Amino acid sequence: MARKLPRKDVVIIGLGWTGSIMAYELADAGLDVIAIERGPWRNTATDYPPGYAADELRYRIRHELFLSPSQTTFTFRNKMSEAALPIRSWGAFMPPNGVGGGGVHWNAETWRFLPSDFMLKTHLTERYGASFLPEDMTIQDWGVTYDELEPHYDRFEYLCGTSGQAGNIKGTIMDGGNPFEGPRSRAYPNPPQDQPFGHTLFGKAARDLGYKPFPQPSGNMSRPYQNPLGVRLGPCTYCGFCEWFGCGNYSKASPQTTILPALVRKPNFTARDNSEVTRINVDGSGKRTTGVTFVDASGDEWEQPADLVVLSAYTIFNVQLLLLSGIGKAYDPAANTGVIGRNFTHQTISDVVSFFDPAKFVFNPFIASGAIGMCIDEFNGDNFDHGPHGFVGGGYMGHVQTNGRPIETTPVPPGTPLWGAAWKKAVKENYQSAIKPGTGVHGSMYSYRDVYVDLDPTYKDRFNRPLARITMDFHDNEIKQNKFLTDKFAEIFQAMGAKQVHKEYRKGPYDITKYQTTHLCGGAIMGTDPNTSALNRYLQSWDVPNLFVMGASAFPQNAGYNPTGTVAALAYWAADAILSKYLKNPGQLINA
Amino acid sequence: MQRRTFLTVAAWFVGTTSLTRASAIHNHIPWAPHPNSPPEVVRPGPWQFFALDEARAMEAIVDRIIPPDPDTPGGKIAGCAVFIDRQLKGPYGSNQGLYTLEPHTKGTKEQGPQSVLTPAELYRKSLAALDKHCKSTQGGKSFAELDAAAQDDLLRKIESGEVKFDGVDAQGFFSALLKDVPEGFFADPIHGGNIDMVGWKMIGFPGIRYDYRDWVNRHNERYPHPPVSIAGRAEWTPAKS
Ligand SMILES: Cc1cc2nc3c(=O)[nH]c(=O)nc-3n(C[C@H](O)[C@H](O)[C@H](O)COP(=O)(O)OP(=O)(O)OC[C@H]3O[C@@H](n4cnc5c(N)ncnc54)[C@H](O)[C@@H]3O)c2cc1C
Numbered sequence: 067m068a069r070k071l072p073r074k075d076v077v078i079i080g081l082g083w084t085g086s087i088m089a090y091e092l093a094d095a096g097l098d099v100i101a102i103e104r105g106p107w108r109n110t111a112t113d114y115p116p117g118y119a120a121d122e123l124r125y126r127i128r129h130e131l132f133l134s135p136s137q138t139t140f141t142f143r144n145k146m147s148e149a150a151l152p153i154r155s156w157g158a159f160m161p162p163n164g165v166g167g168g169g170v171h172w173n174a175e176t177w178r179f180l181p182s183d184f185m186l187k188t189h190l191t192e193r194y195g196a197s198f199l200p201e202d203m204t205i206q207d208w209g210v211t212y213d214e215l216e217p218h219y220d221r222f223e224y225l226c227g228t229s230g231q232a233g234n235i236k237g238t239i240m241d242g243g244n245p246f247e248g249p250r251s252r253a254y255p256n257p258p259q260d261q262p263f264g265h266t267l268f269g270k271a272a273r274d275l276g277y278k279p280f281p282q283p284s285g286n287m288s289r290p291y292q293n294p295l296g297v298r299l300g301p302c303t304y305c306g307f308c309e310w311f312g313c314g315n316y317s318k319a320s321p322q323t324t325i326l327p328a329l330v331r332k333p334n335f336t337a338r339d340n341s342e343v344t345r346i347n348v349d350g351s352g353k354r355t356t357g358v359t360f361v362d363a364s365g366d367e368w369e370q371p372a373d374l375v376v377l378s379a380y381t382i383f384n385v386q387l388l389l390l391s392g393i394g395k396a397y398d399p400a401a402n403t404g405v406i407g408r409n410f411t412h413q414t415i416s417d418v419v420s421f422f423d424p425a426k427f428v429f430n431p432f433i434a435s436g437a438i439g440m441c442i443d444e445f446n447g448d449n450f451d452h453g454p455h456g457f458v459g460g461g462y463m464g465h466v467q468t469n470g471r472p473i474e475t476t477p478v479p480p481g482t483p484l485w486g487a488a489w490k491k492a493v494k495e496n497y498q499s500a501i502k503p504g505t506g507v508h509g510s511m512y513s514y515r516d517v518y519v520d521l522d523p524t525y526k527d528r529f530n531r532p533l534a535r536i537t538m539d540f541h542d543n544e545i546k547q548n549k550f551l552t553d554k555f556a557e558i559f560q561a562m563g564a565k566q567v568h569k570e571y572r573k574g575p576y577d578i579t580k581y582q583t584t585h586l587c588g589g590a591i592m593g594t595d596p597n598t599s600a601l602n603r604y605l606q607s608w609d610v611p612n613l614f615v616m617g618a619s620a621f622p623q624n625a626g627y628n629p630t631g632t633v634a635a636l637a638y639w640a641a642d643a644i645l646s647k648y649l650k651n652p653g654q655l656i657n658a
Numbered sequence: 659m660q661r662r663t664f665l666t667v668a669a670w671f672v673g674t675t676s677l678t679r680a681s682a683i684h685n686h687i688p689w690a691p692h693p694n695s696p697p698e699v700v701r702p703g704p705w706q707f708f709a710l711d712e713a714r715a716m717e718a719i720v721d722r723i724i725p726p727d728p729d730t731p732g733g734k735i736a737g738c739a740v741f742i743d744r745q746l747k748g749p750y751g752s753n754q755g756l757y758t759l760e761p762h763t764k765g766t767k768e769q770g771p772q773s774v775l776t777p778a779e780l781y782r783k784s785l786a787a788l789d790k791h792c793k794s795t796q797g798g799k800s801f802a803e804l805d806a807a808a809q810d811d812l813l814r815k816i817e818s819g820e821v822k823f824d825g826v827d828a829q830g831f832f833s834a835l836l837k838d839v840p841e842g843f844f845a846d847p848i849h850g851g852n853i854d855m856v857g858w859k860m861i862g863f864p865g866i867r868y869d870y871r872d873w874v875n876r877h878n879e880r881y882p883h884p885p886v887s888i889a890g891r892a893e894w895t896p897a898k899s
């Protein structure tokens with residue numbers, strides 16, 4: 067029997083990026099808040115100090131800061147006709163674990179989506195006609211607009227101290243920024259980071275080709291910064307151990323470096339670590355949650371009653387908990403009914419590796435940060451006419467090489483033997499003069515009827531509960547998109563003077579062993595119609611009004627950018643709705 | 659859920675996190691002035707996983723995967739076999755942290771590895787099979803006793819699938835080597851390989867220096883400083899008497 071804890075106003079499931087934002091906003095308004103986190107507490111000084119944070123084997127190869135699949139995993143198949151099998155070791159994505167969530171070891175590439183991304187279905191249908199879209203594509207409008215989210219994007223960027231160059235301030239196009247971005251109310255809080263040699267050359271070549279390159283918006287500090295909560299970050303030292311690693315310098319925006327020091331001082335906030343929520347409890351009516359059940363590290367079960375539940379456990383864990391708790395109608399792709407698990411998406415990533423003359427180019431690839439480099443946005447979203455190309459969507463592309471760590475980043479020209487003297491020679495010759503961007507082409511993935519999440523009939527987790535099952539494959543639209551973008555991207559390296567350019571197109575079938583990004587999206591999407599969305603435009607559950615669900619699970623489809631800027635903006639937007647609307651009159655905020 | 663399930667469940671947490679006790683954090687940051695998870699430094703000494711003849715074969719193999727050349731030692735002197743020995747003895751060798759529950763079914767390539775075999779078992783079985791293969795086809799010689807050309811020839815045939823082993827996937831073994839040997843050559847020396855940072859010196863990787871603010875704007879200029887490991891540099895550590 068679960069032991070019952072004293073009631074709280076709010077229980078937050080998962081203390082990552084969105085959990086921290088929600089906890090701060092709600093505690094700051096005076097509510098009694100508890101956050102329950104599956105993984106351990108983490109601090110810079112004790113968990114990833116500079117003395118040993120830079121251990122490629124430990125953190126990149128063995129992924130020590132991440133969830134262990136033994137704790138929980140998912141099953142995967144490409145097609146509904148196949149039997150899904152468990153992901154025994156991580157591949158295509160890498161789920162976070164522990165206080166700070168993905169914020170601890172992300173790159174901090176901090177983007178906004180395009181205004182048209184939020185009205186995608188309407189926008190594309192108006193421009194190209196409904197018949198231009200593939201029949202089984204299930205894209206939707208979000209129910210919220212860019213203009214509504216703008217102040218909340220701004221809050222996140224000023225929380226993080228994002229380093230970047232604005233491209234559009236209140237409608238005025240700014241030199242050196244991204245001219246395609248939606249209007250922003252003010253400049254970034256910090257100037258862009260310095261750009262190493264190769265990244266600078268890429269920017270120059272892109273400009274010569276007629277593009278408008280701009281620095282990657284970065285949560286790695288270009289200078290010391292104190293945020294509005296009074297928390298201070300130090301300047302980034304371009305250490306080259308950023309993505310997959312905690313920052314030993316307090317220079318990467320994370321819950322630890324932006325929110326938690328202020329949050330833990332609030333007397334009305336409590337966190338519990340090493341405790342996994344196993345169920346969101348619902349009362350007899352099925353229309354109200356009464357709190358959550360969790361299991362602590364000793365294996366003891368507890369019930370935490372609360373008036374309001376915020377689910378912020380990361381995309382796919384959100385979907386899994388909703389399915390396991392029986393909240394909302396599970397999606398059935400055959401009947402095309404239900405919403406939980408529907409419109410699940412990932413990203414369409416590819417790369418171009420290029421080799422330059424070692425006698426002329428020394429790139430020092432180890433001098434880099436997690437969100438460095440020059441990007442172009444000409445081929446993102448609907449920034450170009452798709453009419454002649456026969457696909458929709460797109461992505462940013464850029465030379466965003468984030469490291470020269472030698473286990474991961476010792477590229478050799480195609481055709482080189484995989485071992486022996488020739489391999490060794492090629493590694494040595496090319497290390498300083500090759501370019502291998504991280505996510506070079508960062509393409510969108512739109513939603514389809516047969517790409518979704520449900521519960522697996524066979525495989526169980528350590529609590530003997532069904533694993534979540536992912537059914538996912540690339541569709542022609544994304545394959546075409548990627549071919550077009552990758553070719554454009556390669557032209558820029560050619561123009562830089564590379565002697566050999568190797569295109570690594572993304573091809574189907576979707577492969578669960580190949581890392582792309584940890585940008586899983588959808589499965590509990592927001593929208594205007596309870597028949598096709600799990601949440602209303604304030605991220606409030608249509609079925610259980612005292613439950614709000616954060617994270618990219620709310621994205622109806624994924625855009626050609628990294629998600630967290632938008633994920634955080636949505637969290638601030640939801641917090642605002644809770645404080646200004648919900649608390650005054652607890653109940654469903656939208657009458658559908 | 660039953661209490662008994664939870665008792666077994668508790669074991670899953672232990673060893674996977676730095677702070678394994680759940681705690682309530684209120685009014686303070688739970689900070690204590692010592693690292694939660696300092697690195698474990700591999701010490702030289704006897705083999706911990708490999709038997710002596712396995713170790714001999716491994717040292718020969720790593721020296722063909724990464725052969726010595728006039729500027730840089732090969733895998734053997736770089737300590738790649740020691741690195742793999744310690745890795746196989748540790749969590750990696752036993753698939754610790756991976757999802758290992760039944761049923762094990764072979765799926766598509768896109769669904770990823772489903773084998774029950776741990777890396778430790780893969781190496782043990784493969785090295786035995788390699789030994790058997792060598793002794794029966796090379797006039798009773800073990801792999802380590804072959805000359806370099808014959809070793810390369812055999813490894814190439816394993817790589818291509820031409821030579822198969824009894825009861826274990828020879829190509830799977832070769833794939834593991836192609837991952838594990840370069841890791842030993844390039845991982846921080848605290849893990850037992852990359853001795854004297856030879857792998858890093860070969861390519862000009864400065865290790866864990868962590869601060870390049872003085873060099874980020876010096877475009878196309880080779881970074882001049884020698885590498886540093888988590889354990890520092892040999893010059894910083896007085897020789898033991
Ligand atoms: C290597 C890597 C690099 C990335 N780089 C970028 C980038 O450059 N730009 C970008 O925009 N995005 C990036 N991301 C994605 C980014 O990390 C996520 O978008 C972001 O962290 C999502 O915030 P969240 O609050 O939804 O989830 P998280 O920050 O992951 O937090 C969820 C928390 O919930 C906890 N939790 C899960 N289940 C339970 C449960 N049942 N009970 C209790 N707690 C639970 C988890 O342990 C976790 O701490 C990256 C991700 C990774 C892994």
Ligand code: SF4
Pocket residue numbers: 285286287301302303304305306307308309311312313314315316317318434435436
């Ligand atoms: S690159 Fe900068 S922000 Fe990233 S870990 Fe290193 S010092 Fe920190």
